[in-house]
Amino acid sequence: MFTNTKKSFFNLSVLKTNIQKLGKFLSNMIMPNISIFIALGLINSLFMPYGWIPNKYLSELIFPISSYLLPILIGYTGGRLIGGDRGGIPGAISTIGIISNSSIHALLGVMISGPLAGFLIYLLDKKIQKRIKSGFEMLVNNFSSAIISILSLILSFFIIGPFVNYFSSYLFYFISFIIKNNLLPFSAIFIEPAKIFFLNNMINHGIFSPLGFQEVQEKGKSLFFLLESNPGPGLGVLISWLLFGYHSNKKIIYSSTIIHFFGGIHEIYFPYVLKIPRLIIALILGSMTGIFFLSFFHGGLISSASPGSILSIIAMTPKDYYYSNLMSVFFSFFVSFVCSSFLLKTIKQKDIKGYDSSLNLNTDLNKNLNSLKSIDNIAYSLNKDKIIKIFVACDAGMGSSIMGAAILNKKVKLSKLPLFVSVNYSAIDVLPKNADIVITHIKLTDKAKSCVPTAMHFSLNNFLDYHFYDDLIKYLQKVTNKSNSDTISNTELNSKMKNNVNTQKLFKLTKKNIFLNQYAYNKEEAINFVGSKLFEQGYVKFEYIKSMLEREKLAPTWLGESIALPHGTISAKDKVLNTGIIFCQFPKGVQFGENIDDIAHLVIGIAARNNEHVMVVSSLTNALDDENIIKELSNTKDYNRVLEILSL
Structure with a gap:
């Protein structure tokens, strides 16, 4: 899952990517089990002594669900993500070791033990699968799974469980110290940046949920459940993008806003912040405001709000605390929105990461249009071979390059260019050395240049960027005007040569x-x-x-x-x-x-x-x-x- 070289470890870009991968992996452990969190919260909300319809007998279901069922399911999911179907059982069994030797809620330990068990089964399968004699597969698979399960159980019981206890006890004392000294709002300085790196589920369910479940047993509610899941700060960023974002697709942002606030999928606003990293300031200030209101008015939830939807928050709110919780969400949104709007209105377009990449491509193309040397190079090729050879290339030459070539070839035919242009697709590794123009994805351009250094190279983020192809046609027309050589038309091209895009159909879609x-x-x-x-x-x-x-x-x-x-x-x-x-x-x-x-x-x-x-x-x-x-x-x-x- 992670890059293994020392050099890449210290590369900030690679480190950021690896952190995001870790966050997504942890999210994938939680997301399939979200309904369990919701069921647990609803049972809490309805049947606990402070619930809407208190019931002594039904409230007894909460302990086995939260202490056994939920951790086991997450352990199974973590093992399955790493070791496939065979990794799920060892992941679930290893969870028992955490539960049996843990004095607090087992979620944090399970997020370690489950994937570890799956990894062990993965390593074993890699070693033995090809060596199993025919007819012994079931015997070997069942016994190997049982052995790995026992090993994982022992590791969880003697090592992971005690370590998590030790870590969590110090974490609990640390957070208690912060609360007593009214410093909890400053936790937003760590929570919001960690969320942007997709560590939100690890923070919420690995750290805050165990602390929250413990506090619920003592006080009937906990503000820990609302520290990370508050949708207010993210809503502020999305609304500011909707009103003031540069050249943004308003329809997409509107849908993202609905999904975030009512659907509870916070990850949907992370890319907007990554485009303008300073927006993290708005998130932190909004989150600090929300936590302050929670602390001041003694708000909190009775279970984890999963997902972090306003609907989940309302459902998990004790009946006497709607005012404090909703005020927390509203003011966190308001502060985040004001700050985000100010940043978006004052920021320069060039500071937006990924901003209108097509404009940058056209700028690069215009630079080449104005370069006499580049035009002369193509003119020389035209004089020599009476043909301009264009290749749209991707890594394998079987997908995006074909589409790009088909679009460009169609535009070349419609343009009635008086010169001979050949448009083909290719894998980068087999690009012909006599290519005049090579078009690739921006991430593959350097590789293409190393394969064909003599060609002109253009980069794309989008192989269906019709504006780019239109500008390229204009470029070719300018080349035509610069060239005095005899040329032949593309009508003649079609009669002399069969383009690769017209390859015989041998596959039929059904x-x-x-x-x-x-x-x-x-x-x-x-x-x-x-x-x-x-x-x-x-x-x-x-x-x-x-x-x-x-x-x-x-x-x-x-x-x-x-x-x-x-x-x-x-x-x-x-x-x-x-x-x-x-x-x-x-x-x-x-x-x-x-x-x-x-x-x-x-x-x-x-x-x-x-x-x-x-x-x-x-x-x-x-x-x-x-x-x-x-x-x-x-x-x-x-x-x-x-x-x-x-x-x-």
């Missing part, structure tokens, strides 16, 4: 390849889904799924216009058994790109042998000319309509 109305929490989950379908339908070996995730780390496969095209790396082509495509629709969208607005509603997983998939991808490209078609593909429930639109 209903079994189409999955509509799906949902994924993040792009990794979406990629795992489409990859598993490629595997289940016999197109790839199981290892291909891992290569799809590795490819995503090289550069996002988000193409723009609501489409992502995940596929494996070029080194994983030996894992492809047959050419296959999985068309997957996510009506609620999945963030695939680096910017918050890079939302994919159509995720097409590709496994390709040779060029058999090209016509499918080209058909998708042809459909992109009409926004209504894209919208229909993103929402239709009719499988036949998908096939009809793609003309397959």
Whole structure:
């Protein structure tokens, strides 16, 4: 999960990425079990002595759910995330060791012991799976799982449990000291930055929830449950972006605001803060204000608000404390909004990370347009070969590059350029040395330059950036005016040469390849889904799924216009058994790109042998000319309509 070299450890960018990965992993342990937190909170709210309908017998259910069921489920999930299905059981069993030797709530220890058990089973499987004799698989698997479970149980009981007790006791004394000295609002200085690095679930459920459950037993409520889950500060940032954000997609931000405040998904506002890191000041000030009101008016919840929705907070609020809790949320929002609005109105556009990347691309293109030397280089190529060779390249040459090449090729044909232009797609590693222009994703440009240093290189964040291709056509027209050589037209090109985009169709999309109305929490989950379908339908070996995730780390496969095209790396082509495509629709969208607005509603997983998939991808490209078609593909429930639109 983490980069292993010393050099990269001290690289702040890599360190930030690794911290975010850790946070996302911890979130993935919690998210599948959110309903347990909600059920526990509702039982507390209804049946405890201070609840709405107190019931002595039903309130006795709270202890086994919070002390046994919840930790065991989280331990199972943590083990399964690392070790697959076989890692779940050792993860659950190791939880018993934490529960049996822990004087406080076991959540923090379980978030260590569960993944550790899964990791042990993963290591064992890696060593023995290929050495098991045929017919002994079940015997070996069952006994090895039992042995790892016992080992994990012992480690949890004798090492992890006591360590967590020791750590938590000092943490509790430290926080008690802070509360007694009225310093708790300053905890926001640590809480809000940690949340932005996706450590929110670890903070809430690993630290504050155990302290909160302990305090509830003593006081009937706890403000610890509302320190991290307060949606007010994030709401302030989102509303300020909605009103004052530069060139932002208002529809996306509006949806994000609703999802954050009512859906309780706080991660949705993190990218907005990462674009302008100084917005963390607004979050901290808003959070400090909310915590101050909680402390002053003795507010708190009776259970964890999971997710951190205003609806969850209302449901978990004791019946006599609505005023203090809602005032805390409101004033934290107000302070965050005022501060965020001031920062957004005074900040310079160039300080916004990821701000309008297409403008930067066009700026780079205009620099090349004004460079006589660059034009002369292309003119020399034109005089020599009577052709300009353009390659759209990606890592594997099987997805985004095909779409980019198809779009550019179509624009070249419509432009009636009087010179001969060849548009092709390619994997970066096999780019021809005589390429004149190479177009790649911005993260792959350096690699492309090392392969073809003599070519002109242009970078894209979005392979469906039509404005970029239009500017490139203008560039080629300017080259034409500079050149005095004899040229031939692209009409002649079509008669002399068959473009790669028109490769014969050897793969046919059918209903079994189409999955509509799906949902994924993040792009990794979406990629795992489409990859598993490629595997289940016999197109790839199981290892291909891992290569799809590795490819995503090289550069996002988000193409723009609501489409992502995940596929494996070029080194994983030996894992492809047959050419296959999985068309997957996510009506609620999945963030695939680096910017918050890079939302994919159509995720097409590709496994390709040779060029058999090209016509499918080209058909998708042809459909992109009409926004209504894209919208229909993103929402239709009719499988036949998908096939009809793609003309397959």
